[in-house]
Amino acid sequence: MDGVTYDDVHVNFTQEEWALLDPSQKNLYKDVMLETYRNLTAIGYNWEDHNIEEHCQSSRRHPRHERRHTEKKASAYTQHGRAFAYHIHSQRHETIHTEEKLFEDTQYGEAFIHQSDLQIHKRTHTGQKSHKCNQCGKAFACHGHLQRHERIHTGEKPYKCNQCDKAFACQSYLLIHKRTHTGEKPYKCNQCGKAFACQSAVQRHERIHTGEKPYECNQCTKAFSCHSNLQKHKRIHSGEKPYKCNQCGKAFARHSYLLIHKRTHTGEKPYECNQCQKAFACNSDLLIHKRTHTGEKPYKCNQCGKAFAYHCSIRIHKRTHT
Numbered sequence: 001m002d003g004v005t006y007d008d009v010h011v012n013f014t015q016e017e018w019a020l021l022d023p024s025q026k027n028l029y030k031d032v033m034l035e036t037y038r039n040l041t042a043i044g045y046n047w048e049d050h051n052i053e054e055h056c057q058s059s060r061r062h063p064r065h066e067r068r069h070t071e072k073k074a075s076a077y078t079q080h081g082r083a084f085a086y087h088i089h090s091q092r093h094e095t096i097h098t099e100e101k102l103f104e105d106t107q108y109g110e111a112f113i114h115q116s117d118l119q120i121h122k123r124t125h126t127g128q129k130s131h132k133c134n135q136c137g138k139a140f141a142c143h144g145h146l147q148r149h150e151r152i153h154t155g156e157k158p159y160k161c162n163q164c165d166k167a168f169a170c171q172s173y174l175l176i177h178k179r180t181h182t183g184e185k186p187y188k189c190n191q192c193g194k195a196f197a198c199q200s201a202v203q204r205h206e207r208i209h210t211g212e213k214p215y216e217c218n219q220c221t222k223a224f225s226c227h228s229n230l231q232k233h234k235r236i237h238s239g240e241k242p243y244k245c246n247q248c249g250k251a252f253a254r255h256s257y258l259l260i261h262k263r264t265h266t267g268e269k270p271y272e273c274n275q276c277q278k279a280f281a282c283n284s285d286l287l288i289h290k291r292t293h294t295g296e297k298p299y300k301c302n303q304c305g306k307a308f309a310y311h312c313s314i315r316i317h318k319r320t321h322t
Helices: 015-020 023-043 052-056 062-075 086-098 115-126 143-154 171-182 199-210 227-238 257-267 283-294 312-316
Strands: 104-105 110-114
Touching: none
Parallel strands: none
Antiparallel strands: 104 110
């Protein structure tokens, strides 16, 4: 440590000079010196050979309890270049590196690194939700979940992608989004091998194999494999159309419908037939058009067996029976 010593970076005040400082200047001094202690600790400074007390000059600058915390923060934890005010904070941080899980849920056998994580986990068994949103009344088991939820109301998106500038309300969404750039798909279906960027996506996909549809409409009992599809379906009953065209004011129940509608203004037709090069504004129109080439007639009358290429055609046909 011949290059930099504590004396090189220490700022010393006389008792008279210290008395002239206002509270904000004293706080600034304290913050600067704490940062100095941390930096010297990070590069391996030997505090045993150095008398911090001598340089702090007793109570002229720091009250005794404040000085003691400063010294502890400088020396409590040095293994990974970080300093902490209390030994318990040092121990808590150290478990991140060792991945030691000290706190166990004896009821279900799950273990956690921090006691606070165990306490939050236990609320999943008790159903306790003590953190309530003061805007919509929704309750949560821990304060962190409430904070993330409140961003729905505020619109705050503090986690920004450094590749495309897209922003997200919580860090986990950003991590999932980043996989669209890297192509990483760590979650794999154990039945067909298809891979996905996030765990929830593979769980939804697996319902294709199991046929599970846990989300049921309470008005018509129609069931869905994922919650978002149920929410979209419910708009049929409520008549809600939250997606509005900013050019003509027409509103739609789904965002995808709005995107298709906007092409009537722009003239965009991104879906092209590979046989006759005719283009369409939406993929479903292209699929219907392709039946003119294939002769496919998927709509069959259950009374006379006659088949049709288009759904509207079979509806008109059924009137001949009624």
